[in-house]
Amino acid sequence: MEYTTLGRTGMEVSRLCLGCMSFGTSAWRDWVLDEDESLPIIERAIDLGINFFDTANMYSRGESERVLGTALEGRREESVVATKVYFQMDDDNPNSGGLSRKAIEQELAASLGRLGMETVDLYQTHRWDYDTPIGETLRALDDAIRRGQVRHVGASSMWARQFARALQASDRLGLDRFLTMQNHYNLLYREEEREMLPLCQQEDVAVIPWSPLARGYLTRPHEEFDATVRGETDDHARRHPYFEGNGREVNERVEELADEEDATMAQVALAWLLHKEWVDAPIVGTTCLEHLEEAVAALDISLSESDIEWLEEPYEPVRVSGHD
Numbered sequence: 001m002e003y004t005t006l007g008r009t010g011m012e013v014s015r016l017c018l019g020c021m022s023f024g025t026s027a028w029r030d031w032v033l034d035e036d037e038s039l040p041i042i043e044r045a046i047d048l049g050i051n052f053f054d055t056a057n058m059y060s061r062g063e064s065e066r067v068l069g070t071a072l073e074g075r076r077e078e079s080v081v082a083t084k085v086y087f088q089m090d091d092d093n094p095n096s097g098g099l100s101r102k103a104i105e106q107e108l109a110a111s112l113g114r115l116g117m118e119t120v121d122l123y124q125t126h127r128w129d130y131d132t133p134i135g136e137t138l139r140a141l142d143d144a145i146r147r148g149q150v151r152h153v154g155a156s157s158m159w160a161r162q163f164a165r166a167l168q169a170s171d172r173l174g175l176d177r178f179l180t181m182q183n184h185y186n187l188l189y190r191e192e193e194r195e196m197l198p199l200c201q202q203e204d205v206a207v208i209p210w211s212p213l214a215r216g217y218l219t220r221p222h223e224e225f226d227a228t229v230r231g232e233t234d235d236h237a238r239r240h241p242y243f244e245g246n247g248r249e250v251n252e253r254v255e256e257l258a259d260e261e262d263a264t265m266a267q268v269a270l271a272w273l274l275h276k277e278w279v280d281a282p283i284v285g286t287t288c289l290e291h292l293e294e295a296v297a298a299l300d301i302s303l304s305e306s307d308i309e310w311l312e313e314p315y316e317p318v319r320v321s322g323h324d
């Protein structure tokens with residue numbers, strides 16, 4: 001396994017982060033694994049040297065955090081655990097969502113309880129809260145750091161102008177700033193290259209992209225996308241603009257290069273991200289040991305400049321996706 005320093009947090013993390021959205025309960029989404037099937041995947045990831053795990057309070061409505069906490073029992077010090085807050089957890093309680101002080105304090109306590117941990121290494125805002133002033137959110141997060149419940153704070157998908165405002169506000173108020181950005185970035189969705197990624201580079205913010213395999217579309221030929229349960233049932237995959245622009249041609253080029261390199265499509269798509277200077281650790285989602293092993297082996301794939309240009313060439317701008 002390769003490790004990298006996660007920006008200014010100073011923490012050493014594996015170059016692949018294991019996404020835990022696929023672990024929890026199949027009652028939440030058809031393609032999510034229940035606990036007994038999830039644990040062997042997390043354990044194998046640990047054997048392979050992965051020490052970085054991303055979950056969220058909303059994944060399987062808390063079950064993902066609980067399962068991750070169980071898997072990491074007795075191995076807490078070796079692992080870097082990231083979770084998130086924002087989406088409403090209880091339909092009957094509007095204060096179980098958003099980024100108000102009340103929501104953050106309550107949801108963080110609940111996340112720590114499910115994880116069975118006193119401290120989370122990285123606490124991320126899952127989306128921008130248009131109803132809470134950013135200063136209020138930043139103060140509540142900073143207080144959580146002072147209480148020892150959170151080591152560092154990060155953010156997920158938002159407009160670059162909002163992220164710039166948040167960074168400025170924390171500096172002005174003397175509060176801990178967001179040190180990581182978890183954004184939507186892969187070969188089929190590159191709108192982040194315009195503003196967000198250069199901003200992260202300029203501000204020394206670590207980048208941990210989500211859905212690096214375009215929710216599976218970059219792992220198999222276009223016409224086979226529906227061939228898995230997730231491909232068939234994951235509405236989000238269809239809401240993202242993967243099939244727009246020249247997405248299909250990018251998919252075909254990934255397949256062609258994979259054949260040439262004697263690699264899988266998933267490995268080529270991951271290798272492309274791992275070659276991008278602004279990417280620290282893509283967050284990979286998998287429900288299968290073989291795919292996990294393939295992802296780790298992608299670290300050994302070396303792409304030439306011309307391979308990268310060829311993969312990127314067909315891309316056309318698509319509508320913004322992942323935040324609004």
Ligand SMILES: NC(=O)c1ccc[n+]([C@@H]2O[C@H](COP(=O)([O-])OP(=O)(O)OC[C@H]3O[C@@H](n4cnc5c(N)ncnc54)[C@H](OP(=O)(O)O)[C@@H]3O)[C@@H](O)[C@H]2O)c1
Pocket residue numbers: 018019020021022054055126156157182209210211212213214215216217219220228230231264266267283284285286287288290291292294295
């Ligand atoms: N911050 C946010 O808003 C946000 C949004 C989405 C996701 N996330 C994070 O990002 C993580 C990953 O997201 P994701 O699951 O949407 O994305 P992904 O990694 O782009 O795609 C996962 C899909 O790719 C398939 N796959 C993975 N490796 C494969 C391989 N070697 N061969 C064939 N298929 C392969 C998986 O199938 P198998 O299960 O069969 O392996 C699964 O269907 C999540 O777990 C979560 O932590 C964050």
